[in-house]
Amino acid sequence: NGHTPESNVDVLIIGAGPAGLMAAAWMAHCGVKTRIVDKRNAKIYCGQADGLQCRSLEIFDSLGFGDRAWKEANHMIEICMWNPGADGVIRRSDRIPDTIVGLSRFQQIVLHQGRIERFFLDNIKKYSKDTIHVERGVLPESLEIDESKIDDDSAYPVTVKLRHLSEEESTPEQQISGSKVSDGLFRSNLVSKDDEEDLIAKSKSRPGTGEVVHAKYVIGCDGARSWTRRSLGFELQGEATDFIWGVMDIIPITDFPDIRMRCAIHSAENGSLMVIPRENKLVRLYIQLKEVTPDASGRADRSKITPDLIFSAAKKILSPYNIDYEYCDWWTAYQIGQRVGTDFDAHGRVFLAGDAVHTHSPKAGQGMNVSMQDAYNLGWKVGLVARGIAKRSILTTYQSERRRVAQDLIDFDHRFSRLFSGRPAKDVMDAEGVSMEEFKDAFEKGNLFASGLSVNYGPSNIVTKAGDAVEQGDGTKTVLSTVTPISQEAFDKKQALAKGLPVGMRFNSFKVLGQADARPFHIQERLKADGRFRVILFAGNILSATQKARVDKFCAALNAPGSFLRAVTPKDKPIDSIIEVLTIHSAKRTDTELLRDFPEILHPFDKHNGWDYYKVFVDDVSYHEGFGDAYNNYGIDKERGCVVVARPDQYVGWIGELEDFDELQKYFEGCLVFPSKA
Ligand code: FAD
Structure with missing residues (x-):
């Protein structure tokens, strides 16, 4: 069907979630010719990640939009721990500050991912002088690296074939059709197969939907089921657990006294719940679903999971307090697992960042933060190298600096999730139960890691310290x-x-x-x-x-x-x-x-x-x-x-x-x- 357009670009970013947008922001600030594509159209947006850690706010401030996030968000000041007393009824056992005092000039806040992506888009538009736009409904079909050219600074060694989708093709299907409430299940890890092949096949049948791009560098920020990672033959290593959790963003009607605090609640027998107070009267509940378990293949049947099922679990955990709602903004469910990528780059030309190289449970509010921080680490390096300011050798520090963080993250999440999903110990002799002292201690220690401020990069040509x-x-x-x-x-x-x-x-x-x-x-x-x-x-x-x-x-x-x-x-x-x-x-x-x-x-x-x-x-x-x-x-x-x-x-x-x-x-x-x- 005729002529396929072909062009060169310095940097091609695949995926416009938090990681991809952060990478694009760097390219805008560094003045690098860049394209960013995403297979989804922009229309649905609520839910997803919401917690922003101190380091992410420092980063936003360095880019010029920290104030917007700070102003709009809900501020998280205190964490309350609720556990069963001797009578088995939940009661408040502890309060700790949400952010370690004195750690940063910012503290943890919550604001939904859609707003954060908006701030990025505005920032990218401004700094790129309106030259970098997210191209929606576009996805890669093939990726090839010409290894003979990887050491040539002026070459474009990566060739990517792109497909342009129709409006309909790029709109994800909702779990409950016709419902006014959006769900995030299409992005959940409960979905095992992606729809890329079908989408490409469909759009191929229409002429003029293909395009060839030659890039100096490609950054794959295409999420947990990363096409870029799969096309490079890299893997995520780790395991899924049997713990299934539901998430609901609601305006609660309740007599539970700490609904505007961040709460970690362990009920005696009915599982655990986390309360995240949000902007605009919303509250997010993370709810352990004890009634849904994975089948022999290790996967849970997502068609069984509905807002009613999730909410009835929440009611049981919170009892004797009552909770109800009239308005639900968004809901989803996921299965806890911890995985980290084997490789973060191929030949120093194609890089992976964000969920594409680490996945874990969302409750600790880490995924988006660490994903953006990956891209914050990588973006300036690629930008300066593309502009001929920095040596290409600095690119090896991306993997050496960030893989360690990813590994620490999944270790942290593994520990934290186990303590959170476990049943509270009845007494000191109850070895199978989780000690609430241990949980509190892990929470407090975890706060330093979670803030993003304990990251300490090793020696390299950009960090002069002892060791090799x-x-x-x-x-x-x-x-x-x-x-x-x-x-x-x-x-x-x-x-x-x-x-x-x-x-x-x-x-x-x-x-x-x-x-x-x-x-x-x-x-x-x-x-x-x-x-x-x-x-x-x-x-x-x-x-x-x-x-x-x-x-x-x-x-x-x-x-x-x-x-x-x-x-x-x-x-x-x-x-x-x-x-x-x-x-x-x-x-x-x-x-x-x-x-x-x-x-x-x-x-x-x-x-x-x-x-x-x-x-x-x-x-x-x-x-x-x-x-x-x-x-x-x-x-x-x-x-x-x-x-x-x-x-x-x-x-x-x-x-x-x-x-x-x-x-x-x-x-x-x-x-x-x-x-x-x-
Ligand atoms: P994604 O956000 O997944 O973005 C990937 C993008 O790539 C998407 O836009 C997708 O459409 C696009 N894409 C995928 N495949 C292709 C393809 N083949 N071609 C083109 N485009 C493609 N994190 C926190 O930090 N704090 C929280 O409080 C938090 N809460 C969460 C709550 C829930 C319920 C969930 C599900 C997640 C939560 N997370 C949280 C995690 C956070 O959402 C993710 O870690 C984060 O979005 C990862 O960013 P990313 O850019 O790497 O990937």
């Missing part, structure tokens, strides 16, 4: 090309310069003031997701002559013709285009002057715009927002300071003294392309 191998969690190790191998002893000395900024972890935030305008900023607000690396010069006491001499020397090296800063910056671009230098000093604000005390390279001059007033900050007391006390909180010497590198995703990549300029130079030589040197 990264544990994959499953016993295997990946050996990375550490560019500047550093002994444990030498590294410990560097880390001691700023104990509060562990290398490999995200740059923690405290408030500092603008030197020029005395306005308080959270330093993280200045670490925007624009694809730039940042060198943060903790300049120490700039008013001491000895320290000033050290700062001057560091700046002279930065300014020298062969410095990494000059080498990575294209001749016609501002000096902060690829790497931005930010300064935080510790002298008194009112005794210091921006233009007098700080070398020009720290607040570059531009003949059209004058001095840059937003690069030098001070650790001092504010008028209205207290004292961030950043140096003390980071554990940095107020006289001598130190130098820290933050990667474009805000992870600490390097720490050193002001005299360690050569090592800093090597860090950037290891990961960035130096065009002016070539």
Whole structure:
């Protein structure tokens, strides 16, 4: 049927869920030519994921829409635990804060996935100048990697055939036809087979529905049953359990006192329930379905699962309290299992992110968060490599950094789900039951992991720390090309310069003031997701002559013709285009002057715009927002300071003294392309 259109694109993203949208957001912020396709049309949206952890909010803020989520969401402040007393009746046994106090400037919130996807779409539109759109009703039919071209930076080694579906084909079927309430069963893991082959076959019969795309990089974010993963021949390893859970988003009518708290409820005999208070009066209930069990093949019959069945289970668990509803927004059911992908990339050209490489139960509110965090880790790397700014070798760090997190996630979920789905122990002698003390303890410990803030990346050419191998969690190790191998002893000395900024972890935030305008900023607000690396010069006491001499020397090296800063910056671009230098000093604000005390390279001059007033900050007391006390909180010497590198995703990549300029130079030589040197 005639001519099939053929085109080139730098990055092709398959799937526009949270992971795919995060990847697309990076491409928009980095200015990379990108397409993103999804087999579904946009029409149904409610339900699905809703919990947003602190790290995800920090990430949203770096992209520019943290405030939208924060404002619209329901805020989760306290968790209440309900367990059977000696009489078998449920009662509140404990209260704990939902987010560990002091961990982040954000706390956990809940807002449904559809809104979050909306924020992404608006952000992508803005930053891509309306060039990146989600193409709905489009899915891949084949994927081939030309291995002879994978080392050629200018080649498009991945060829993907795409199919365009009709409106009808791209609308998923609902479980109960004609019902006004949407269900999410078409995405649930209770559905074993996907409909891709049928869809492709149908649309093939119409002419003009095919297209060929040649891509430099492909990112498969196509969810738990990932077509991309299957077409690469990779697997998810792990197992399903017998635990089946239902989910309902309702406006409850109830006398249960904690319905606006997050609750973990274990009934004596009827299973467990989790309460998630939501935006717009909604409450989500996660309900254990003891009456539905998998058959011999390990799968439950989803046709048996209805909102009535799910809700009657909830009523039993909550009794003697009453619960009813008139409005249901959405419902679904799933079978708990934990699986992790064997491989996260093929030839450093095709990558998998999100549910495509890890699946687990949704109750801990992790899937969407970890999926977005995968893509947040991957996106800037692919973006900078596609633009010729970073070396292709940094792409290997995606798997080494994220597979470990995926493994930790499923271990966490396994433990947590077992404790949650198990029957509460009647007394200490009841070995088969779950100890409620153990559950509470796991919950509290799990909160740190769940926040996304315990992630600690291993050594690589973008994380300078001791060691040369990264544990994959499953016993295997990946050996990375550490560019500047550093002994444990030498590294410990560097880390001691700023104990509060562990290398490999995200740059923690405290408030500092603008030197020029005395306005308080959270330093993280200045670490925007624009694809730039940042060198943060903790300049120490700039008013001491000895320290000033050290700062001057560091700046002279930065300014020298062969410095990494000059080498990575294209001749016609501002000096902060690829790497931005930010300064935080510790002298008194009112005794210091921006233009007098700080070398020009720290607040570059531009003949059209004058001095840059937003690069030098001070650790001092504010008028209205207290004292961030950043140096003390980071554990940095107020006289001598130190130098820290933050990667474009805000992870600490390097720490050193002001005299360690050569090592800093090597860090950037290891990961960035130096065009002016070539
Ligand atoms: P998905 O969201 O599954 O997106 C994949 C996309 O790819 C879809 O849009 C799909 O249409 C598209 N696609 C699939 N196949 C193809 C193909 N062949 N071609 C083109 N496009 C394709 N997570 C949390 O963090 N917090 C929570 O509170 C939470 N609660 C949850 C509650 C429920 C009831 C469920 C079911 C999940 C919950 N999750 C939660 C998990 C979360 O929804 C997922 O982990 C998350 O959506 C994964 O994002 P993703 O982008 O990887 O995949």
